[in-house]
Amino acid sequence: MVRFILTRLASAVPTLILVSVAVFVMMRFIPGDPAALMLGDLAKPGQVEAMRRQMGLDQPLVMQYLIWIGNVLTGDFGQSIANGQKVLPLILDRFAVSSVIVLLAVLVASVIAVPAGMLAAWKQDSLSDISVVATSTILLSIPSFWLGLMLMMIFGLYLGWLPIVGYVPFSRDFGHAALYVILPVVTLVLVESGPIARMARASTIEVSRLEYITHARAKGLSEGAVIWRHAFKNAFAPTLTLIGFVLGSLLSGIAVIETVFTIPGLGRLLVDAIYARDYPIVQGTMLFVAFIYVVVNLIVDLVYPLLDPRVTA
Amino acid sequence: QEQPKTGGTLKVRINADIRATDGINRDANTDTVLHQIFETLVAYRADLTTGPALAESWKISDDGKTYTFTLRDGAVFHNGDAVTSADVKWNWTRRLDPANQWLCIPLFNGSQGLKIEAIDTPDTRTVAFKLNAPNALFLAQLANVQCDSWVASPKNAGADGKWIADSAIGSGPFKLKEWVKGQYIDLQRFDAYKPLKEASSALAGSRQAYVDDVRFMVIPDTAAAETALFAGEIDVLPGLESARVEEAKSRGMTVLSTPGLSWTAILLQTKDPLLSNARIREALAHAVDINQIAAARTNGVATGDPSAVAQASSFFDNDFLKWPEYDPAKAKALLDEAGYKGEPIKIQTNTRYQGMYENAVLMQAMLTAAGFNAQLEVLDWAAQLDNYLAGKFQVQSFGYSARLDPSLMYGVILGDKATDPTAQWDNKEAFELYMKSMGTTDPEQRKTLFKQLHALMIKDVPILGLYYEPSIDAVSPKVKGYTVWPAENTRTWGVWKSE
């Protein structure tokens, strides 16, 4: 097991290196310069160069890369150009915020959507099936940021029930924190329920066509037992892969929702850092996101055999 | 008006987190927050003259080369230490050390004329600055908000002489309580603060604080910040878009505005093959109705101002509004004369700054109407800034941050394009007039110089000044005693909250 995890992580190393090189090169080729951004219209000739020198940006690219990646290997992701904060703690900090929201959203979405999808499949073509399919297709078609704006407009602005912007860490004040994450989480839950419900439905239909389901019925099991004991695990396995995919892509793609609700998460950090050309943060975040992607996939692969013993980890 | 009362928390929006507390790694948000915690010797009044802050009074020697300041009676740092002249000297020694990369070193080391030759500390409350030559702008530069030349306790630095990260022991009316990176900065009223007698005006005079706490909340998104203000989650929204004034008022917010100092301008690359033709530039000037743009952009709050002298400035009079009048027909005629054949003119802009973007859109519409083939090129702000620094543009929609003296604004746009691509106006004669305005202390004489500069500018049309961004803040109706001033920095002293 440990060996498997280690080999999997090792096999991700080339991918991570490729990502790191790509990010590094791309950031340097994008016009715009952190030193200039810092000085703005106050810059005079020479000052930008001096600033670049101070930031170590005057060295050859290859050197810069090697220094950076060397430091990363020793766990030092460097410091933000803009405000000198240490990159790794900053990323972890922001990641904590994003992951709370994403995990919560994906969890709630799965708890709602998987049973709904399975139920729809079991009662295929019934009214409840049609309504589940219609709802999930509609949800699938609504842009998350628009839905977020609409919810914000209704619950924050007109009804005034919920706070609109900002974030309070759960560790500080649980009740308060919960209020702040309701809208973003609800938005994500709604948006992500669509694909998950559809997937759960499709794979349940697939499974329910198989012989062992009939066999379970032939044993005299009740419908409930057939669904729960025989259909669930098998139908859930492919859905799990999708949930893993949603999780992985959300963690890197949450920037939009974080922008709508001004949540200081990882996505926002990345976007702001890109705009500020804060190289160490962009590079660190990208590497981190790629790593998370690898880890999420790994976790899915580790959980999968529990649901489907034919697949060995 | 009701009586000030103490207590409560004032929540102020900033659009990005501050960078540091050392005054060297800075930006506009950093300046705003740190000026609540620290004090400069002298500071700007609302009329842009300099008044007392940490120094309660000062004397200028007859030769105009020595400035002697007396520190405020009873000024103490947040750690309880008294503020001494030695502390002042320590701060200046630190700043003037080139290794520290202070933004404003060139203003004080002689590279732009002014040089501090020595700082003497005759007694604990007296500090004297010796200059190389008399200078009209010395006090203004000491007060310069962006320079952050405030006096901090030497205890902010560790044994190695380096600033301790996030340390902020100042002498201002608020002390730093907590900085949650990326989210907010909490300040707490400093109860041992002894305000000056002089009435509060902008950053100068009394800094009597009333609220218990101030929280600067980081809300990057403008729309979200407005929503937060309307929902009562913040109390002060500095820098309200003028287009949003009506909306804010209709929601019961108090909106305060005053003419500002940030000059919104359209940059013209005079070295561009097409735009090097003065006739074409003149045509451009005739094609653009700066008053209409100003009115549209600021909802009628500001009027057009083509000169480097702001309406808010004490040097301003109507002569500075002279400019080629809006006349599309004349623009067309000039274009024909110049042999313009529809060569494209690209206007660079960005969506990071709504104003620059909207000005570009309006410009494009007006230029098109006057027969130009104008196109928009929307860039990332960082990319546009790169182009600005390298002079790589034909036309760029731009905005200068607040300069509190006209000389400073002329200083930004004047220069030799060969050595300084950020210079917009390459004119020897103008440059000499500008140098003269720096060395002259008599206001009337300086005003005459500025008028001569503007007359030259009308002839050259090196840049298309539009208007000065008005300084507009929206505050919740509970907030009392809040004022705005031409430079946009928010002040949280003198403000209290009613129920």
Next chain:
Amino acid sequence: MIARALRRPGMKFNAVFGIIVTGALIVLAVIGPWIAPYDPLKLDLPARLSGPSAMHLLGADEFGRDVLSRLASGARTSAWIAFATVIFALAVGTVFGVLAGFLRGWVDRIIMMVNDAFLAFPGLLLALGLMAVIGASREGIIVALGLAYMPIVVRVVRAAVMSIREREYVEASRVMGNSEIITMARHVLPNCVAPIIVLATTMFGWIILSESALSFLGLGVPPPAPSWGNMLSTARPYISQAPHLIILPGLCISITLLGINMLGDAVRDWLDPKM
């Protein structure tokens, strides 16, 4: 086969609705500029932020530009970007997917490694980077989104090729004496078409969504040219003053996506032999 697929009640509705909406989008994209009442870039400052009226049927935006005309012109932008991106991602992705799946070995390993790196690489940065290098433009978005979606195509095509290359008709082609290239072109590729078509329909929807999200973050279609995403994004400050500026483009996106998703479902079921 179509008739059979259409016989299921849900299916028929899907197909009809999907075809109508997608058809409307295409028609709008083609003739939009002619039927729009105004030039989408024409300013009308007095009408700023006004709601629906006789002059501006769906109101006007912050420059007084006609919202209806902008929506119509945005349809063209969105449709064109989605279309071009799908083609681009499919073209590039199919080539690599087929190569990886058919040749296997080290070619496969290298392609998949690069592909994984692409997958792990947030599309956001890619978009910004390319926009900056190519210049903020439709082409930039097409390339950026194309590259962001390409790895998915590579995966799907590779999986399809790998299952097809094990089929006996591919072996039959080899035994016949056909060269690998002919085998690939004549027997493998045509049989990947079904999964590719399904993917293409789905991707079309994703890309409209991604384009609007990018525009929303300010990384998309550069203004003043309207796209639904950047209309939404520039209207955000006016959310309470002129909610129609937010609601309308969002509705356009949602309805279009709904249509495309339903069409995608219909296509999938139509191509699914199990139906």
Next chain:
Amino acid sequence: MLSVRSLSISAGPAGKRIVDELSFDLAPGDMLALVGESGSGKTMAARSILGLLPAPLVTTPDSEIRFDGYDLTRLEPKTLRAIRGAQVGMVFQEPMVSLNPAITIGEQMAEGLRLHRRMPRAEIRDRSLAMLERIQIKDPGKCLVAYPHEFSGGMRQRIMLASVMLLKPRLLIADEPTTALDTLVQRDVLDLMTELTRENRTAVLLISHDLGMVSHYVDNVVVMREGKAVEQGNSAEVLHSPRHEYTRRLVDALPKRSAGGSRAASSGDPLIEISNVVIDYPGRRRLFTRTEPKRAVDGVGLTIRRGETLALVGASGSGKTTLGRAIVGLVKPSSGTITFLGKTIANGRSVDARAQRRDMQIVFQDPYSSLDPRQRIADIVAEPLKLDAGMDGRKRTIRVDEIFDEVGLTRELLQRFPHELSGGQRQRVAIARAIARRPAFVVADEPVSALDMTVQKQILLLIRSLQERYGFACLFVSHDLGAVEQVADRVAVMQDGRIVEIGDRDDVFDNPQHPYTRSLLDAAMLIDRRFADGAGAKRAAVQ
């Protein structure tokens, strides 16, 4: 005990009748078979007994299925569930998909006992272990915690049977319980089934299309065709002297030894010579390791002569297909040589190899998957001709028409796609493609095992007649000894990658030397020899 009266099943209330007025009775301890070709409604009839029809299918109101006096078609779902599993057990057609892949064997076996017998855990475990022992699973303890995929098809089918028999049901419905298995395993499972049911006097309803099997094990038989029972009665009588024309056709379709003995046994020069061929499948690549390589063919030497048919038989997994594919160059031998007309067969993708391959063709097992679903039939058959530079489009068309006549297909099929043909037609197309360029050698890899019995017969006859006309040599790979007996000149028997016996057809069948060959023949239940040949002598002995 079970009495079915005028059972009709239709697709929807007014839909097509899948089963039409079927009636039969079954007494305790008896065994009844439903036979008939694919699609005749056997499975649906069986499923309807337990009320397990798939969605649109329903039994018509006048149908009656009486079990112990209850009418199963009218029972409450709850009562019906009490009968399912406890009184009536069912074993399904496909062992590979009938066990839940996500649940351990022990769990699946215990499920029924727990539900219907409410036994304590320990007892359930004891009984399961005892049962696993009965069905000869090694290490039953380990088996209980294992998952289905860890077992072979035969073992899975035995486990299925065990888990059903564990509840000692009074009626067992077995729907083609052995079709997916090879003959040796098939017999194991059936023997086990008869043994288990006999002990409890369980009645058995067996569904099959394998007449050999039926005649061997079953007392009574119902012959079905298009949902109707066309003939029913004692199995020996029905099969030996079929009255209905359809039953006769079914019996006729059974493979029989071709008259005249093997041809060309002595004549003909060697066409293909195989010596010492070893084929390993590489293990699967992991990051740092590889799984063990698998040896599929282990030192085979063989000669195929011009114009003869050599049959390759053996149990599943013995390496038959691998060897056949190696000859046509689809698999590369790890060592040893294969020569074609004295020239070593070039491997790989060179032009040389391709040219050589044109003289050798292969007909695959599954007629559907060997035809490109996106090509029209005419193109499929013409494709090999395109490689012949001397053929223009017109000549190709002529040739395609010619082959079409030869394989007995009508020309109107030319413009169709493979899915628009029946299985038999598809296999004819595959054969047409293989012989289009008149190869000297054809590998036929189980060309009929996916087909219906009547169609099987036609295809076997076709291969035989084409071979006579064109004189190509054929390697006929099969595990169906009946088919082999019908077409082969010589027979080679493979076991675990080795050839254990090779000889003339009649020698091998009548006088097997190797014990493995003998057990294969024993298992094959060659019903055809008993009555298709009219060799009545042996008939009585078996029964």
